[in-house]
Amino acid sequence: MKKEDTVKLISAEGFEFVIDKKAAMVSQTIRNMLTSPGSFAETEHGEVTFPEISTTILEKICQYFYWSLQYASGKETEFHIEPELTLELMMAANYLHT
C-alpha cells in the first residue's frame, strides 16, 4: 500500500489503523474531511483522530469499511457484530455517518 492511497485512523487510546483511502471514504464524515476544499490538518497528513471512539469499536469500523467495498463489488456475505459492541458501534457509526 502506497502512502498516498492510505489514511490513518487513530482511536481514543492512541492505536493507529492504516487503511485504504477508498475504504475510508465509505464514511461520509471521513470523505468530507479528506476531500473538502480548504485545508484540514487531516488532509495534509492523512490522519484522523477520534478521541471518543475506542479501539475495539474503531477496529470493527475498519472491518466494516472493507466489508462494504466487498459487498458493493458483488461478494455478499454477512457482517457479524458482537452484540455487546452494538450500542457503541451504532453511536460511532452515527457519528461517522456510515
Place this chain on the structure above:
Amino acid sequence: MVSESGTAPRRSVRLAKKVAASDCLENVDSVSGKRKKVVGSSVNGEFGVRGLETRDLDLELGVDMVTDKEEFENGESLAKVESSDDMETPLLEAVNNGRRKRKLCSTVKSLGYESGERTEVESVFLSLRSGKKVVKREMENRNGCAGKSVEGTDNSKESDIPQSGCVPEEIKCTKSVASIEKNENDSPKGRRYSGAEKGKGKVGSVINGSVCVDLKLDGVVGLSPGGAHCDPVKLPKSPDSEEVVEDKGSIRIDTGVKTRGRLSKEEKGKLKIEIKAASSSGTNTSELIIQNVSDSSVSATLHAAANESLPGGSQVREADVNGNDAGRVHRERFRNFARRNASRFAHFSPHEEFGNNAPVGGIQIPVPEADNGLEDWPGPFSTAIKIINDGKRRGASTDKSGAVELKWIPKMQELRKSQKHVPSLQELCLSILAKNADAITSLDFVPDVLRHKICWFLCDNRKMDSHFLELLVHGSPTEIRVRDCSWLSEELFTKTFEGCNASKLTVFQFDQGGACLPDYTLYATLARSTNSLPALTTVSLKGAYRLSDAGLNTLVSAAHSLKSIDISQCPMLTSDGICSLANSLQLVLRELYIDNCHGIDAMSILPALLKLENLEVLSLAGIQTVCDDFVSKFVSIHGCRMKELVLADCIELTDSSIKVIGDTCSKLRAIDLSNLCKLTDISIGHLANGCRAIQMLKFCRNAFSDEAIAAYLDVRGALLNDLSLNNVIQVSNHTALSLARNCRNLRSLDLSWCRNLTNEALGLVVDSCSSLEVLKLFGCTQVTNVFLDGHSNSEVKLIGLKMTPVFKHIDVPDFLLGPLRYSSISV
C-alpha cells in the same frame, strides 16, 4: 305549496322507483275514489317525462290532489300532480273517454306519495321505458278506468273507455312516456299524458293534445280546444284557476327543478308556447305535445290521434286490464321496468349526492371560471397557465391528440447491477439491537436520536416492552418518544413514571397510549404538581382515548412552557378543553394538532384559537365542521404567521378558503389539502400567487387539472421538497414535464394512482429530479420494466410497485429535527 325538490331526501332512483311502485300499489287499494296521481319525473333528471296524471274530472278530487301534493316529498311530483289535475280536469271532461292516463314517473325524490295513488303508478313506471308499455297501460287503464285509473277499483268505467278522440295516446309515444293515470271517480276518463322523457320534461299530456300543454297555461286554455270530443270543461272556475295557478307554478317548478335544471327555460317556454298554440287551434293541440315530446313518433301519433278516434286503445292494449290481473301485471311491469332502468340509475352523480349545499355564512361559492378566467388573473400563475394552454392549443392545432409530447429514452442499464444497496453500519446495528433489546442494560450516553431510532424499530417489531421503557426513563431523560404504547397497561405506566425525574424532559411522545392514559394516571405521575414538567416543550398524546378535558387541563397546568401539543384522535376532548388550553397557553403555543377529534366543533373553538398569539402550525384533519367561514376568520388573524396548515378531509371547504389562505399566508411552508373534492383549479392559482414559500404540498383525490398543476410547478416548483399528487387522476404529461423542468429540490414525490403517467413520463421525472429520494407509485399498474430498468437515478427508492416492500412508505421521521417543526426552542 309545492315543495322544492331541493329538500327531498336523496334516494337511489332505482329503489325509489321501486318503492314508489310499491307505495302506489299499496295505496291503490287503500284509496278509493281518490284519483291517483302519479307523478313521474325522469330519473336522473333526464327525464322530462312528466306525465300528467290522469285526473278525475272531478274537481273535488283535484282539490284533494292538491292536498295530496303537500304530502309529496318531491315538489316536482306535486307540481305535476297539481298541474295535471288542473289541466286534466277540464280536458278530461272534454275527453269523455277519460282515457288519459298520465303517468308520472316518480323521480327519485318524489316518491312520497301519500295520497292514495293507485296502481296506475305502476303503470307509470313501466311506461317510462317504452312508450309502448305505457300505451298499453294506458289503454288498459283506459279501458279499465273508465274513470278509474285504479285497475282494481275501476271497473265500471271500463266500458267507456276508449273513445276516439281520446287518442292522445300518446300511447304512441314510444319514448318513455310517463303518464299518470288518474282515476276519476265518476268520469271514466283517464287521461293519459305522456311526457317526453329524456329531459324534455314536458308534461306531455296529450290528451287531445292540449292537455298537457295546458299545464302551463290556464287550465282552461288547454282544456277546451282539443278536439271535438272534448266536452266543455266543467271545472268550477275558481278552484280551478287556483289550482291552475298553482299548477302553473308547480309545473314550472317541477320542470325547472326536476332535474336540477335539466329542463331549460326554453324548453319550458317552448311548452308554453306550444300550449298556447294548442289552445289556439284545438285540433292541432296534439302537435304541441309533439314538439314537446322528444319522440317524433309521438307526434306522429298525436297527429293521427288527434284526428281520429282511436278505438279504445286497441293498438296497444294487449295486456288485459282486469282488475284481478292488474296487480300482477303491474308488478311484472315494474320489474321489467326496473330491470331496464337499473343500470341507468346505478350511476353516481356527485351533484345529486352532495346537492347544492349552500355556502355557510353567506359566503358565495365562486363559480369555477373557465380556463380563460384563470388566465386573466394578475400574477405569475396565470402567465404559467397561459403558456401551457398555448402550447396545448398549438399542439392540438397540428393534429396531435392534445397531449403534450414527452421524450425520454431509457438508458441501458449495466449500472443496475452495481447499484446494490449496501446496508449501512447503523442499519446493521439497529437490527441487532432490535432483536436483543432485552439484553441492553443501559442507555446512558446514548444520544436521543439513537434512542428514538431503536425505539421506533422496536415498536415496529412489536418488541417494545416495559424493560426498554424503563431504560428510556432512567436517569433524567430529555426526550422520550414511543410511537406505539398500546402494549402498556395503566399499572405499568404508573410504576414506570412514578419515579421518573421529568425535570429535563423536553419531548414526550406517547402515542396510541389510550389504555394507559386515563386522567388519573397522569395525575399520579407526570402531572402530579403544577410545575412538574418545567421543560416540556412538545407533547404528543395521539390516540389517548380516555383522556378528557380535565386531564388535558391538568397536564397543561403542569407544563407551562408547552409549545407543541398533539392531541389527535382523542374522542373525549371537547371544545371546552381546547378553550381552556388556549387560555393557559395563549402566549406560548405554536403547534396544535387536533386531527380527528370528533368531539370538537370548529366554530366553537374559533375564538379560543384566535387568542393563540404565536400559533404557526394548525392541523384539523378530519374535523367536518371546518367550513369556509372558519378558515377565513382564522386566517385573517393568524395567516401572516402560519407555517403549516393541515386541512385534509375537511370536505366542506371550497375555493374561497384557499383564496383567503393565498391572500394572507405568505409564510406558509406546508399545506395539506387531501380529499377536498370541492376545490377547483382556482385554488391552485391562489396558492401559486400567494404562498411563495411552500415546501410541502399534499394533494389527494382533488379534482385538479393537469395544466393547473403544471403551471403551479412552473411557478413554485423550485422550492418544493415534498409533493404528493396521490390520486389526482388528471396528472399527465404536462405535470411530468413541469416536474422535470423545475423540481430540483424535490426529495419525496407521491404519484400513486396517477394512471395517466406513462413510463416515459416517469422516467423523465426521475432522471431530472436529481434530489429525489423516494417515489411512491402505488396503484400505477401501467408502469413496466421500461421505466424500472431504464431510469438512471441511482438514489431514488421506488415504493409501491410490485415486488417492493410496502412498508417502506411509512416514513421514519427525521429524529434530528428539533422538537418544534419550524422554530427552535429558545425562541
